[in-house]
Structure formats: C-alpha cells, structure tokens
Amino acid sequence: MSSEVKVPTLGESVSEATIGQWLKQPGDAVAADEAIASLETDKVAIDVTAPQAGVMGQHIVKEGDTVTVGALIATIEDGSGAAAAPKPAAATPAPSPSPAPTPTAAPAPSAPTAADDTSGGxxxxxxxxxxxxxxxxxxxxxxxxxxxxxxxxxxxxxxxxxxxxAQPAPSTSAPAAAPAATGGERREERVRMTRLRQTVAKRLKSAQETAALLTTFNDVDMSAVIEARDKYKDVFQKKHGIKLGFMSFFSKASVLALKSIPSVNAQIEGDEIVYFDYVDISIAVSAPNGLVVPVVRNVDKLSFAGIEQAIADYGKRAKDGTLTMEDMKGGTFTISNGGVFGGLMSTPIINPPQSAVLGLHRIEDRPVVRDGQIVIRPMMYIALSYDHRLIDGREAVTALKTIKEAIEDPTRLLIDL
Missing domain, CATH: 4.10.320.10 (E3-binding domain)
Incomplete structure (x- = not known):
C-alpha cells in the first residue's frame, strides 16, 4: 500500500513553489517525518516530509517543476527500508583470498550517504x-x-x-597523459535561477519602475558608539548572553527618525497612505540562496539586547536555511548593512511596499575637521533611499540627519531626542 506525498500549505498568500531538490530517490529508505524534498518559495526553502516510514516511491514531478499547494508530488511505498535501499550493498566486502574472514555476523554499518540525516554530533x-x-x-x-x-x-x-x-588523488598506475592546456579555453555555464532569485529580481525591478526612487547621503562619526560599545560589551554579553553590535544602535536611531518623520515609516496602498504607529524593521541578511529580509518586530519597544538577540537568531537561521515565511512577512522600514562586505557607499533599493531603506557601510579612519583642527575619526557613510512620491526631500534629509545625530551622541537614544 502506498501513501501520497502532497505539497503542504506554504504560508499566507503563497500558492505555489518550485521543486528545489529531491532529498530521497526512488528505492531509498524513508523514516516517518523525514525530509524527502526541498521546496523553494518566493522567500524561503521548505521541507516536504514523509507521511509514513517505508521506501521512497515514484517522483511525480521533477526538480525545477512548479507545483501548487495540495498537488501530488511523490509516493511512499510500504516495505523495509533496509531491504529496499541498495546502498548497504556497497559496504559488502569483496571476496578476499585471506583464509580467515573477520568474524562479524552482522554487516558493518555503511557510511552515511549525502541524503542521510544523521552525522557526527x-x-x-x-x-x-x-x-x-x-x-x-x-x-x-x-x-x-x-x-x-x-x-x-x-x-x-x-x-x-x-x-x-585540495587532496591529491592516489596514484594507482602510470598517469595517462593529460590534455595539454592551451591557456585560451573559454567556457560557459548555464544555471537555472532559483525561485528566490527570480522573485528578488522581479521585486527590485518593480521597485525601480513603480517608485520615484531618490537617495540622500550623510556621514557619521562613529567615535561615540565605538567607545560605548568597547566600554560595555563585556558586561553586556555577560548579562544578556549576546554580543553588543552596531545594528542595535542604528535600529534605535532609526526609531527616533521614523517617529519624528512618520512618512518615512509609511506605505502607499492605491490612492491611500498607510501610517504605522509601530516600527517593524526588516534586516537584510545573506542566505545561501540570496539576500533575505526577516523582520524584527516592535523595535520601538525592544531593548538593545532584544534587538541583538533577534538579529543574531535570524542570521543563524538564514545561514542554516530555516527561516519561515512568517519571519519575513511585513516590515515598515529596512536596514541593509553593506559594510560587512566592505562596501564604502551604495544606493540601496527600497523593499516594496516600504517607502525607505537605510544603507550602512564600512567604517574607516578619515581626516575630518573638529574645532578648527584636522583630526582622524572613524567615519561611516550612510544612505537613505526613499520613494519621492510619499517622502519629500526635506523629510528624507531630516530623517537621515536624526539618525546621524543619535549615533554621534548616543545619549539621545536614552532621552528620546
């Protein structure tokens, strides 16, 4: 008797996905609730699990095919996984002229294959x-x-x-003559775009075509924040169990700016403007399949530790590929930190339907004038890209200036100035 494997519910307003990879092949042993396929949606990868233990049956669809919620994609057949899977045969030793075979009645466990779920610790x-x-x-x-x-x-x-x-292949015989390298070889490789990359491309292009994009710049003296971080980072980590980073400072500074200039935290829906009395910040992080923007919710009510905890958790889950659709739903404002990759300056693109995005960049020592003297300070360029249909230039510049002042004088974050 076989059991049907169907596409699970993917999340609100998500009706289809792409078969990213089959993790189990026909004939493989399958445990109940074991991941057998990976689905790629517009934002995240989702595992499809086996409804029962048995043997992987037929793949109804191929990798790269688009499927809808509830569609039949495979079957699980009854049977013993150990007997059905041909892999253990690879561990059977070849006949040996040795007169005394090793006295082991049970077959030696085969090394886990790439599709196995168990490994080391x-x-x-x-x-x-x-x-x-x-x-x-x-x-x-x-x-x-x-x-x-x-x-x-x-x-x-x-x-x-x-x-x-890097390991050299063991030499068993005289190596065959390798084809002479001409030095002028030209190669091409075609790789199908993942569903996530296709969606990112469409959304960014749509943002350029729909919004009236403009970017304003400023620079920030990071001396005060660096001093505060160096002074309290050990105590902070000991108390909260998380490192004190710069993102919590910029998140809190952004809250000051968004509360002062509500249009920067607003969105256009049809012929209406939607204003929010809360601040949900999308934090752009790098994932294996591309850039994703999970949302740190109610940043205006979170502590520095709460913000750092949320960002660290999202970063780890993005790296492991375990973010969910709910993690990236919503958001009223975005912060993108290109400085972690060494970027000096950029013009970030807004994340629709949001109306603004803050771009952070690398910190570097530069000569600046203070009290008539040229001094060296750790400086960072910051950029605010915004939708000019909703946000006037004066408002955008004021918002960015508010962020700059809060970073250069972190006391403002405590007294709400």
Missing part, C-alpha cells in the same frame, strides 16, 4: 546543509560540526569540500 541537517552535502559529495559523518551542539553548518561542508579538492 548533529541529528538533523538543515535544508541548506543537505543541499551542500549533496552538491559536493561529502560524507556528513566525517565532518566536524562547529554549530550549536555540534551541528554541521554549510560552512563546515564547504570547508570539507575544499579540503577534499
């Missing part, structure tokens, strides 16, 4: 890690996890793949 591999394991042909049981509780991260797999590539 980790009991479950995230979708991003599973994908990396399959792509690079890495045995997860031989990878030392550096994540929490010994979990394997995507970086661990990539490091193992690099080490594997």
């Amino acid at each position: 980790s009991s479950v591999l995230s979708p991003a890690v599973r994908r990396a394991v399959l792509e690079h042909g890495i045995d997860p049981s031989k990878v030392k996890g550096t994540g929490k509780d010994g979990r394997i991260t995507k970086d661990d797999v990539l490091a193992a793949a690099q080490a594997k590539t």
Whole structure:
C-alpha cells in the first residue's frame, strides 16, 4: 500500500513553489517525518516530509517543476527500508583470498550517504546543509560540526569540500597523459535561477519602475558608539548572553527618525497612505540562496539586547536555511548593512511596499575637521533611499540627519531626542 506525498500549505498568500531538490530517490529508505524534498518559495526553502516510514516511491514531478499547494508530488511505498535501499550493498566486502574472514555476523554499518540525516554530533541537517552535502559529495559523518551542539553548518561542508579538492588523488598506475592546456579555453555555464532569485529580481525591478526612487547621503562619526560599545560589551554579553553590535544602535536611531518623520515609516496602498504607529524593521541578511529580509518586530519597544538577540537568531537561521515565511512577512522600514562586505557607499533599493531603506557601510579612519583642527575619526557613510512620491526631500534629509545625530551622541537614544 502506498501513501501520497502532497505539497503542504506554504504560508499566507503563497500558492505555489518550485521543486528545489529531491532529498530521497526512488528505492531509498524513508523514516516517518523525514525530509524527502526541498521546496523553494518566493522567500524561503521548505521541507516536504514523509507521511509514513517505508521506501521512497515514484517522483511525480521533477526538480525545477512548479507545483501548487495540495498537488501530488511523490509516493511512499510500504516495505523495509533496509531491504529496499541498495546502498548497504556497497559496504559488502569483496571476496578476499585471506583464509580467515573477520568474524562479524552482522554487516558493518555503511557510511552515511549525502541524503542521510544523521552525522557526527548533529541529528538533523538543515535544508541548506543537505543541499551542500549533496552538491559536493561529502560524507556528513566525517565532518566536524562547529554549530550549536555540534551541528554541521554549510560552512563546515564547504570547508570539507575544499579540503577534499585540495587532496591529491592516489596514484594507482602510470598517469595517462593529460590534455595539454592551451591557456585560451573559454567556457560557459548555464544555471537555472532559483525561485528566490527570480522573485528578488522581479521585486527590485518593480521597485525601480513603480517608485520615484531618490537617495540622500550623510556621514557619521562613529567615535561615540565605538567607545560605548568597547566600554560595555563585556558586561553586556555577560548579562544578556549576546554580543553588543552596531545594528542595535542604528535600529534605535532609526526609531527616533521614523517617529519624528512618520512618512518615512509609511506605505502607499492605491490612492491611500498607510501610517504605522509601530516600527517593524526588516534586516537584510545573506542566505545561501540570496539576500533575505526577516523582520524584527516592535523595535520601538525592544531593548538593545532584544534587538541583538533577534538579529543574531535570524542570521543563524538564514545561514542554516530555516527561516519561515512568517519571519519575513511585513516590515515598515529596512536596514541593509553593506559594510560587512566592505562596501564604502551604495544606493540601496527600497523593499516594496516600504517607502525607505537605510544603507550602512564600512567604517574607516578619515581626516575630518573638529574645532578648527584636522583630526582622524572613524567615519561611516550612510544612505537613505526613499520613494519621492510619499517622502519629500526635506523629510528624507531630516530623517537621515536624526539618525546621524543619535549615533554621534548616543545619549539621545536614552532621552528620546
């Protein structure tokens, strides 16, 4: 008797997805609730799990196919996974002339394959890690996890793949003559865009075509924030269990600006303007499949520690590929930190239907004038891109200036100035 595997509910207003990867092939042993496929939606990857234990049956659809909620995509057949899966046969030793075979009645356990979910100190591999394991042909049981509780991260797999590539292949006979390198070879590779990348491309292009985009710039002296961070970071981490970063300062400074200039925190819907009395900030983070923007909600009510905890959690989950649709729903304003990649200056694009985005950049020592003297200060360029249909230039400049003043004098964050 077989069991049907159907596309699960994907989230509010999401009706279709793409088969990103089959994690189990026909004939593979499958445990109940084990991930057998990865679906790519417009924002996140979602695992499809087996409704029962058994053997992976037929794939109804192929990788890259678009499927809708409730669609049949595969079957799970009854049977013993160990008997049905051909993989253990690979562990059977070849006939040996040795007169005394090793006295083991039970077959030796085979090394976990790329599709297995168990590895070293980790009991479950995230979708991003599973994908990396399959792509690079890495045995997860031989990878030392550096994540929490010994979990394997995507970086661990990539490091193992690099080490594997660097190892010279063992020589068993005289090497065949390799084709002479001409030095003029030209190659092309075509890779299908992921659903996430397609969606990002469409949204950003739509933002350019729909909104009247404009960017205003300023620079910030980071001396006061750096001094405060260096002074309190150890006590902060000891008390809250999280590092004190710059994002919490900029988030709180943004709250001051958005409360002072409500239009920067507003959105256009049809012929109406929607104003929000709360601040939900989308924090742009890098994920394996591209840039994602999970939302830190009620930033105006969160403490510095609460903001840092939320950002750290989203960053880890983005890296592991475990963000959900709910994590990225909404948002009234966005902060994008290109400085972590070394960017000096940029013109960020707004995240529709939001009306503004703050761009942060790298900190570098530059000569500035203070009290008539040229001094060296740690400076950062900041940029505010905004929808000119809703936000006037005066409002945008004022909002960015408010952020600048709050960062240069963090006391303003405490007394709401």
